[in-house]
Amino acid sequence: MSALNLKKGSSRKSAYDLRDPNSEVIETHTIACVVDNEAGVLARVIGLFSGRGYNIDSLTVAEIDHLGHRSRITIVTTGTPAVIEQIKAQLGRIVPVHEVHDLTVEGRTVERELALFKVAGTGDKRVEALRLADIFRANVVDSTLESFVFEITGTPEKIEAFAELMRPLGLVEVARTGVAALSRGES
């Protein structure tokens, strides 16, 4: 029947065509939405995820255009290809959402996250923490005789790796911003 060479679940104009929509493989995607910065817009986005049972691995929001009252919401989410497509379509339905970009399929991206680590300790552990921080290009933004606060920027993986190393060295507290992401290139 499919003389037209149609592919189930695909829409002809998306990069999604290249993936198998029926796959049960869980993928991680970074989705960026440009929204009107109006009251309740974040609640709408989060409510969509909780109401329909989607995952949020990380979420970053800030106004990006004061005059135009636009904010950018960057969400890292996981799901099967079909669920990821649903998430994008559902986000697109929200009235104050102007653009939805799946950075993971739209091409190469830069993704960065900022984190603060408080590490307490003395002696060898303290020296080792400082040495590793240097390797990871983390900055010391606060220090006492028995603690440091490191500031580190990088991909979530880099931050995870740094956290792993700091844990045995006296990691006390972590604060992470969640991912901010842009596509590479001029457009």
Next chain:
Amino acid sequence: MTRQMTGAKMVVQALKDQGVDTVFGYPGGAVLPIYDEIFQQNDIRHILVRHEQGAVHAAEGYARSTGKPGVALVTSGPGATNAVTGLTDALLDSIPIVVLSGQVPTFMIGTDGFQEADTVGITRPCTKHNWLVRETDKLADTIHQAFHVSTSGRPGPTLVDIPKDVQFANGTYVPPTKAATAHYAPQMKGDMEAITDLAELIETAKKPVFYTGGGVINSGPAASQLLRELVEATGFPITSTLMGLGAYPASGDKWIGMLGMHGLYEANMAMHDCDLMICVGARFDDRITGRLDAFSPGSTKVHIDIDPSSVNKVVPVDLPIIGDVGHVLEDLLRIWKTRGRKTDKASVSAWWDEIKTWQARDCLAYQGDDKVIQPQYAMERLEALTKDKDRYVTTEVGQHQMWAAQFLGFEDPGRWMTSGGLGTMGYGLPASVGVQMAHPDSLVVNVAGDASWLMNMQEMGTAVQFRLPVKQFILNNERLGMVRQWQELLHGERYSHSWSESLPDFVKLAEAFGCKGRVVSDPAELDDAIQEMLEYDGPFILDVLVEKHANCFPMIPSGEPHNNMLMGEADTQGAIGSSGATLV
């Protein structure tokens, strides 16, 4: 031209400028300024309902039967929370309504003030969009946006929450033409390449079926007209969901009846065995698909829908076409005609032969009875005595709703108002009030179950007050019939709380409301009773005492595929497995 006026006046002005002639509402402290303005004008009729849920369902009935947005006005706190069921109903069935709610003054928001509720928070997931207006200058613009969003793209409910101080304060009125609506513009035209692909599929299909839904009706009368033309020209069979009845006429010879859980055998079999499924404005709801992994296994599936999120949501399709049904069908017809109006006539004719053998099973047949009124018989008689009239039908939710869908025939869109997606008992009576308001001279019948009808029976008062001659046709089985049916099939006939005790005397109830009622239990008297109901000049309650244990067939048991229908009592033993029992 800019005009200064109070927020309350703006509300009325904005409604007038939106072409609103009727508002269903209920006053309270937080909307008194708006009610004061309503009092001082005559262009907009206000219908005082008896409960805010009734106001919203009435607005839905008005909207479905006119194609125009329905409007409801409620007060803050309990007024707004009472509207939640109606909003959710309208969201699931894609009905354009605008609800205006009062709110405590802005300086009190967040203090747990008297009758304060976080209305935009509560209604966020059950509206297409909602707004809290904090400045009078933005009020008119916001109301216009609410109408725009509600009626554009896939229609749905919107809500505007208006604090009392915003209603009192002065501001600048903006007319609809100046409102900031441009940013919300869903795609109307379908992709031409995809539409051409569909034309090609139509040319080669051997076992095609049109599977249509409420989207055809929502798209407007032109869409129904185009659908009819397409069906006639191709000669393909057409079935429809509960929501889409009337888009194609029930008397049309390509009509194979409603599909789904209680759909017709021939419709479900055609869906299961087809090789080309053309879904037009429907959404593969679980009542339609039955068991997903066995849903129409051999077909190429095409889905025309204005809402991208409906596509591939539950059933992956081969050819999605995003766009308004009317626009897409128009392009499709043109392209298919220019390509030579081809179909595989021989194969389609053989397909019809197959369908005719399914039709010959006469799946709606039931055991006649001259002592007790069978509910199916009541539906047949209602159909016979009203089908030639200018008729609108609403329903409650349950077995009676399914029997109405099976036995009543709809020739035009907008004549059938039922709660499909949410399945809201208590929908039908207030909806009939809304429909009758919009069509004062037409016959409006609410086909009801005894239990559902009681859920919003207070709206009988509205019908009497506003002289709305709505006919309440109650199939009284003294049971929560649909629940009883499921308990019989799924829970070992343990009828836990599924009968109606202490039912009121519906005739006395009618009298108490100031209208008329009649009870009928003898099949021989049914016609006469229906005639009396139709001839009575005013609201009427006909209490039809029917067989108490009738089950609604055909039925696709939960968790089963389309070709595994229960056709009657004989099929019901152990029909639903334990995995099916967890489904609703």
